[in-house]
Amino acid sequence: MSEKKPLLEIQDIYTQFFTESGVVEALDGVSFDVTAGEPVGIVGESGCGKTVTGHSILRILPKNGKTIKGKIIYKGINLLNLTHNQMRSIRGKEIAMIFQDPMTSLNPIFRVDDQMTEVISLHRKVNKKEALDIAIEMLESVGLSDAEKRIHDYPHQFSGGMRQRILIARALALQPSLLIADEPTTALDVTIQAQVLEIIKEMQKKLGLAMMLITHNLGVVAEITKRVHIFYGGRVVESGPTEDVFINPQHPYTRALFDSIPSIEKDKTRLETIPGNVPRLINPPKGCRFHPRCKYATEICSRERPEDVWLGPKRRVACHHYEELDLDVDEETMRERVKIKEEV
Amino acid sequence: MASSVFEEYETIDLFASWDSKKQPVIQLNNLKKWFPVSQQSLLFSKVISNIKAVDGVQLFINKGETLGLVGESGCGKSTTARVTVKLEEPTEGSVYFKGVDIFQPMTKEEELVIKRQLQMVFQDPYSSLNPRKMVLDIIKEPFDIHFPDMLYEEKESRVLEILAKVGLEDYHALRYPHEFSGGQRQRIGIARALAIHPEVVLLDEPVSALDVSVQAQILNLLHDLQKELNLTFMFIAHDLSVIKHVSDRVAVMYLGKIMELSPTGDLFRKTAHPYTVSLLSAIPRPDPRIKMDRILLEGDVPSPIDPPPGCPFNPRCWKAQEICSQKSPTLDEIRPNHYCACFFPEI
Ligand SMILES: Nc1ncnc2c1ncn2[C@@H]1O[C@H](COP(=O)(O)OP(=O)(O)OP(=O)(O)O)[C@@H](O)[C@H]1O
Ligand SMILES: Nc1ncnc2c1ncn2[C@@H]1O[C@H](COP(=O)(O)OP(=O)(O)OP(=O)(O)O)[C@@H](O)[C@H]1O
Ligand code: SF4
Ligand code: SF4
Ligand SMILES: [Mg+2]
Ligand SMILES: [Mg+2]
Numbered sequence: 001m002s003e004k005k006p007l008l009e010i011q012d013i014y015t016q017f018f019t020e021s022g023v024v025e026a027l028d029g030v031s032f033d034v035t036a037g038e039p040v041g042i043v044g045e046s047g048c049g050k051t052v053t054g055h056s057i058l059r060i061l062p063k064n065g066k067t068i069k070g071k072i073i074y075k076g077i078n079l080l081n082l083t084h085n086q087m088r089s090i091r092g093k094e095i096a097m098i099f100q101d102p103m104t105s106l107n108p109i110f111r112v113d114d115q116m117t118e119v120i121s122l123h124r125k126v127n128k129k130e131a132l133d134i135a136i137e138m139l140e141s142v143g144l145s146d147a148e149k150r151i152h153d154y155p156h157q158f159s160g161g162m163r164q165r166i167l168i169a170r171a172l173a174l175q176p177s178l179l180i181a182d183e184p185t186t187a188l189d190v191t192i193q194a195q196v197l198e199i200i201k202e203m204q205k206k207l208g209l210a211m212m213l214i215t216h217n218l219g220v221v222a223e224i225t226k227r228v229h230i231f232y233g234g235r236v237v238e239s240g241p242t243e244d245v246f247i248n249p250q251h252p253y254t255r256a257l258f259d260s261i262p263s264i265e266k267d268k269t270r271l272e273t274i275p276g277n278v279p280r281l282i283n284p285p286k287g288c289r290f291h292p293r294c295k296y297a298t299e300i301c302s303r304e305r306p307e308d309v310w311l312g313p314k315r316r317v318a319c320h321h322y323e324e325l326d327l328d329v330d331e332e333t334m335r336e337r338v339k340i341k342e343e344v
Numbered sequence: 345m346a347s348s349v350f351e352e353y354e355t356i357d358l359f360a361s362w363d364s365k366k367q368p369v370i371q372l373n374n375l376k377k378w379f380p381v382s383q384q385s386l387l388f389s390k391v392i393s394n395i396k397a398v399d400g401v402q403l404f405i406n407k408g409e410t411l412g413l414v415g416e417s418g419c420g421k422s423t424t425a426r427v428t429v430k431l432e433e434p435t436e437g438s439v440y441f442k443g444v445d446i447f448q449p450m451t452k453e454e455e456l457v458i459k460r461q462l463q464m465v466f467q468d469p470y471s472s473l474n475p476r477k478m479v480l481d482i483i484k485e486p487f488d489i490h491f492p493d494m495l496y497e498e499k500e501s502r503v504l505e506i507l508a509k510v511g512l513e514d515y516h517a518l519r520y521p522h523e524f525s526g527g528q529r530q531r532i533g534i535a536r537a538l539a540i541h542p543e544v545v546l547l548d549e550p551v552s553a554l555d556v557s558v559q560a561q562i563l564n565l566l567h568d569l570q571k572e573l574n575l576t577f578m579f580i581a582h583d584l585s586v587i588k589h590v591s592d593r594v595a596v597m598y599l600g601k602i603m604e605l606s607p608t609g610d611l612f613r614k615t616a617h618p619y620t621v622s623l624l625s626a627i628p629r630p631d632p633r634i635k636m637d638r639i640l641l642e643g644d645v646p647s648p649i650d651p652p653p654g655c656p657f658n659p660r661c662w663k664a665q666e667i668c669s670q671k672s673p674t675l676d677e678i679r680p681n682h683y684c685a686c687f688f689p690e691i
Contacts, residue, residue, distance in 0.1 A: 161644060
């Protein structure tokens with residue numbers, strides 16, 4: 001594999017769920033890539049398809065769900081063509097996932113050592129004793145004090161932050177090339193979130209890990225990732241280097257999203273709002289899925305799906321009118337803005 | 345001063361001696377709420393310890409302001425709110441509402457007057473509305489309780505009036521909660537609390553469960569309604585950005601106690617309490633160019649069953665000295681209107 005080729009390339013995938021009330025068009029032509037060693041953010045509001053993306057990659061969709069189109073190329077191989085057995089050797093060992101709900105991801109009836117050594121000895125050629133040593137070492141590296149003793153405890157004997165560290169340790173014990181972390185800190189308090197983010201940052205750097213960080217928290221994305229993909233209604237609406245997307249957002253949705261969050265830095269009495277709600281994905285809006293809520297929408301937006309427009313090698317936006325919006329702020333103003341923020 | 349809207353239904357005036365210019369609307373004095381933990385044996389159960397959910401809260405709220413109450417999970421925010429609106433009895437201490445001790449012996453009528461004027465909006469827009477009731481009946485219920493003599497037509501027209509105020513349509517009145525999105529359900533919860541013209545509304549994490557684009561709609565709505573209806577808010581949240589946005593003053597809570605209480609600007613710019621400092625530094629900022637000098641706290645919040653002696657923050661505090669584990673710091677005024685419970689505040 002050459003250095004330049006992405007580790008993971010998602011090419012135009014469509015994932016759907018077949019339910020009694022209709023077909024849920026959860027992922028509708030999603031494309032993005034992840035380079036080896038790179039932390040990438042997947043951002044968007046509830047129901048926009050973040051988790052389904054992770055599940056599609058690992059092919060762990062429920063029975064009523066299926067990726068019906070597209071390619072998921074990992075290290076040059078299309079995962080969608082692999083047999084179940086081949087897929088099993090990808091999960092955990094090549095691509096590990098930390099699931100959204102930390103409570104359900106650890107089995108309450110088994111001790112932590114059993115839950116960790118089981119996966120380790122399954123995927124790595126080590127005996128029981130070696131597996132236990134690896135587990136303890138991993139727990140220590142995520143900052144679990146007294147790991148040697150505490151590894152024999154049950155999950156409920158740990159706090160939420162500790163359990164999340166254990167999950168990170170377990171995922172990393174298999175030395176995967178790619179970690180998909182689905183809202184790893186959402187359930188945690190802010191001081192504990194800070195601890196866990198620190199661990200994630202440290203491990204990512206130390207292991208040179210590629211990471212897909214799924215979150216709706218824009219602060220977490222800004223802090224951890226170098227590149228970001230903004231999701232809306234099952235599509236990627238904007239992508240680019242995190243800094244550029246945050247400082248110079250191009251898509252009306254990205255813009256509105258940033259304006260609608262209250263900020264610690266700025267004093268403002270009124271927030272910008274996006275009218276309406278996030279769309280349901282059974283019979284979603286035609287054309288641009290954001291059009292019923294977009295203040296720039298015109299007739300074409302409700303008719304035609306906007307194509308990706310590439311603004312640079314890693315910078316793209318999917319909007320019919322992005323050029324006409326008065327979004328381009330010059331460098332000078334930009335620097336000004338950031339400086340003001342930092343001073344306050 | 346009886347509330348004029350309901351004068352014909354509500355005749356007693358409990359608050360004649362209250363001076364809204366000089367006295368706070370709400371005053372919590374050394375408020376404690378402990379939940380006993382008991383051990384069951386065959387014949388009897390005995391209390392072996394207490395969960396000290398609220399452990400000596402000192403707080404006041406002025407008329408017309410928004411007091412933000414912030415703190416991490418389990419620090420006692422909801423319990424404080426529930427005692428303040430008289431949903432629960434305190435273990436110790438008192439709650440004064442417009443100069444009246446709300447836990448003193450009183451008649452049923454007096455209690456109703458107090459409960460009408462103290463309303464609460466609950467955190468979870470999914471479980472806090474009765475799924476079997478139409479929106480009309482959900483919002484009408486407080487009228488049935490407080491004004492049983494009011495004509496049905498008047499109740500109905502008042503329900504429609506408040507629905508319009510929270511941005512819903514007439515036809516929504518005949519729908520059931522499951523037919524609404526999270527944001528709309530939160531609007532219904534707000535409508536129910538505001539329909540009977542309370543004086544004070546305690547908002548318990550009203551936007552925590554919502555998407556950010558919808559959160560902004562609700563925050564703006566609350567702001568408008570507060571101005572229009574002249575309401576006093578206590579706004580509970582764990583998100584400091586939200587707290588900063590909505591509050592005139594902020595109270596920071598930790599392990600059942602108030603650590604810092606000050607005007608919003610001072611709390612963020614002249615932060616005095618080490619815990620507040622660490623909270624502020626822990627927030628990931630949505631700007632990749634801001635690099636935080638972060639204070640990483642060791643360990644977790646201790647259990648409220650056996651809180652540490654002295655200052656509750658001492659096991660995690662980087663400034664702690666010997667005295668911090670021996671004596672409890674009191675909430676002192678360190679500069680005008682800025683209160684802090686610490687032996688070594690940052691100034
Ligand atoms: N098993 C399923 N059956 C039917 N629809 C589903 C199923 N799983 C997910 N969906 C739908 O697919 C869409 C995307 O869901 P997904 O879980 O990926 O959202 P998300 O972005 O992870 O949201 P959140 O931030 O709430 O976790 C949603 O509209 C959801 O309702
Ligand atoms: N009815 C009860 N019986 C026993 N313990 C309780 C009860 N209600 C609350 N507690 C405990 O009291 C403490 C404070 O709870 P409270 O719900 O007030 O916290 P909170 O600050 O609102 O937290 P959150 O941010 O998670 O909502 C917690 O430890 C909780 O488990
Ligand atoms: S394509 Fe049209 S509706 Fe969609 S974001 Fe752009 S302007 Fe708005
Ligand atoms: S009283 Fe002591 S332990 Fe408590 S916050 Fe102040 S310095 Fe820290
Ligand atoms: Mg999800
Ligand atoms: Mg609570």
